[in-house]
Amino acid sequence: MGRMKPGVAEAFSASPTLDKVLRAAVAGWDHALAVFRPGTGRLVYANGAFADLTGIAPDQLAKTTVFRCLGEEGKRQARAAVTELSGCGHSRVTSELQLALPLRSPRRLRATFALLHPTPKRQLISMHLVDVTEWVDRERVLEERLGFLSGVIGGALECVVASRMDGQILLMNRGAQLLFGYSEEEAVGRKYIQDLFEGDTSHEVLNLLRSPSHGGFGVVDRHQAILIAESRERIPVWMSIHTLRDAAGGEAGTVAYVHDMRETLEIERRLEEVQMQLIHADKMASLGKLAAGVAHEINNPLGGILLFGSLLLEDMDFSDPRREDMDRIVQEARRCREIVNSLLDFSHQKKRYQEPVDLNAAVEQCLSLLGNKAVFYNISVALELAESLPVIIGNPSQIKQVFTNIVTNAVDAMEGEGTLTVRSRHAGDTGEVVVAFCDTGPGMPANVRNRIFDPFFTTKEPGKGTGLGLSLSYNIIRGHRGDIRVHCPPGGGTVFEVALPVVTDEEPVA
Ligand SMILES: Nc1ncnc2c1ncn2[C@@H]1O[C@H](COP(=O)(O)OP(=O)(O)OP(=O)(O)O)[C@@H](O)[C@H]1O
Ligand SMILES: [Mg+2]
Known part of the structure; x- marks a missing residue:
């Protein structure tokens, strides 16, 4: 092994004995270090760790080359690194070496090759090996x-x-x-x-x-x-x-x-809706029974009052001063009969015939009847009816009654001024025909909206509304297997949607 002279890359040395100290330090180092000639690869120095790593006896190292010490794969990689070092103009190259040495498990090493110039003419290369096998694993x-x-x-x-x-x-x-x-x-x-x-x-x-x-x-x-x-x-x-x-x-x-949370919230909303419908249906059923009982009881005496009242009126002379009072009695009795009829309707006590109904035509007929009324004068009506709607099966006069009530409510809410838009469409996905009535009225607060289908619920002045319109309408539409939906859009106004099922050939309505 030749003696190493200080390298050109040395940064600082203040001690003349340092050379000795460094040799001793490098000799006892954990990391393998070898110095060799660039062309032949002949070793000029190797420390104890290098001998341990390669498994070559120290006295053999002086006779061999660095390449032979590294096994086939290591030799190829080391040669490539040396060639790179000589050609690249750098004084240092780092590469990964894989060593397959006899009697040892394969090792992975990080090798740093550095160009040394111990004299101006002479070149040597140092190879510093760090065993990174465990790190890599x-x-x-x-x-x-x-x-x-x-x-x-x-x-x-x-x-x-x-x-x-x-x-x-x-x-x-x-x-x-x-x-x-x-x-x-x-x-x-x-x-x-x-x-x-x-x-x-x-x-x-x-x-x-x-x-x-x-x-x-x-x-x-x-x-x-x-x-x-x-x-x-x-x-x-x-x-x-x-x-x-x-x-x-x-x-x-x-x-x-x-x-x-969208799905959960939607399920909660629908559950709440179904719960409300159940409560409503329950209330309707009890009220229906009560109404039917009362209506039956009243119907007969009322028939008598009307019959005998009309007979008395016919017998009275035109100049009779009591005639006006009698006429009033007959008129009021007729009004009572209409209310009793509504109650019977409400409790499904009257059978209605069913036939194919064109809902567009029903909307137009209902509006032409109402349109002449004074309350309509400052209200414009916009009709956006679908060109061809499938017919539904139902009772035309009941359906017109529903439309009339919804339109009357809308007109009342707008207090004589606004726009009523009526749209119809065929919702193919749900198999329904939907007629929507949109007004530009004040809308409804939640506490009103929750109760509008309750019988006798009204916000109108006494004498102006009985509060039966929407509960009757609801019953009629449910009786047609349809639904009435209501919402108040954020922009204002109210939308009532009446949805009725389109009857297919396979599923006729009884
Ligand atoms: N388009 C609407 N805009 C605002 N509020 C409405 C609308 N439609 C209905 N309402 C509210 O719903 C309530 C109940 O309506 P419903 O038709 O059942 O009864 P009514 O119109 O008050 O009386 P009736 O129809 O028996 O003459 C109304 O009093 C009103 O407060
Ligand atoms: Mg009404």
Whole structure:
């Protein structure tokens, strides 16, 4: 082994005995070090760790070349590194070596080759080897675990979004991409969590995460929020969030598990609707029985009053001063009979014949009857009727009665001024014909809207409304297997929709 002179890359030396000290340090080093000639590869120095690594006896090392020490694969890689070092103009090259040495398990080494100039004419190369086999194995295991975990989270349909403490998105899995409408490329590193939620949600959540009262310190459970999708749609969600920590325990980011609430809310709304319908149907059934009983009892004496009253009226002379009173008695008795008839209708006590009904024609007939009334003078009517509607099977006069009541209500609500729009359409998906009556009136507060189908519910002055119009209409339409739906759009006014089923050949109405 030749003696090494100080290298040109040396940065500092204040001691003349340093050369000796360095040799001793390098000789006892854990990392393998060898110095060799560039052309032949003949070794001029190798420390104990190099002898251990290659398994070659120290007295043999002086007679061999560096390439022979490294086995076939290592030899090829080392030669390539030396060629690169000579050709690239750099004084240092790092490469990965794989050593398959006799009697040893395969090793992976990080090799650093450096060009040394001990004299101006002479060139040597040092090779410093660090055994990274275990690191590489650990890295591979870690990579596998990470790949597995990111596969599990990334592919899940449950939404997971992770972000840095400043809000920058680090991870948006498949479920979250579908919910938010962003691709991974659009979101990761580009979007901030603040962009994804309405208002100040992200700051609120951060404050909650730092207080221990919401599921634990660093945890917020079932927090409700509105997220803003790429399409600008507002989506109600609840989410659980927790803080991600670095090795030192500091805040490194947050991860949110987001749950879309739209379906749950829709189911709740429909349940509430069905519950209301059940309560209503129950009330209607009891009231129907009561009404039928009373109507039956009143019908006969009323018939008598009307008959005998009319006979008396016929017998009275035109000059008789009592004639006016008698006439009033007969008229009032007729009015009573109409109310009794309504009550009988209400309790299904009267059988009605059924026939094919063109709902467009029913709308037009109802409007032409009402249109001449004084209350209509400042109200414009816009008809947007579908060109061809399938007929439905029903009782035409009952259906006209329903339309008349809805139109009268709309006209009353607009107090003489506004627009009534009537639209008809065939909703093929539900197999219904729908007629919608939209007014520009004041709409209804929720406490009125919830009660309009209750019998005798009215907000009109005494004598102006009995409150039976809509409950009767509801019963008639339910009797036709249809539905009346009402809503007050945010822009104002009220929309009543009457939906009646189109009867197919296979399913005739009895
Ligand atoms: N288009 C509408 N705009 C606002 N409120 C309405 C509308 N339609 C109905 N209403 C409300 O619903 C209530 C009940 O209506 P319903 O037709 O059953 O009875 P009424 O019109 O008051 O009396 P009746 O029809 O027996 O003469 C009305 O008093 C009114 O408060
Ligand atoms: Mg009415």
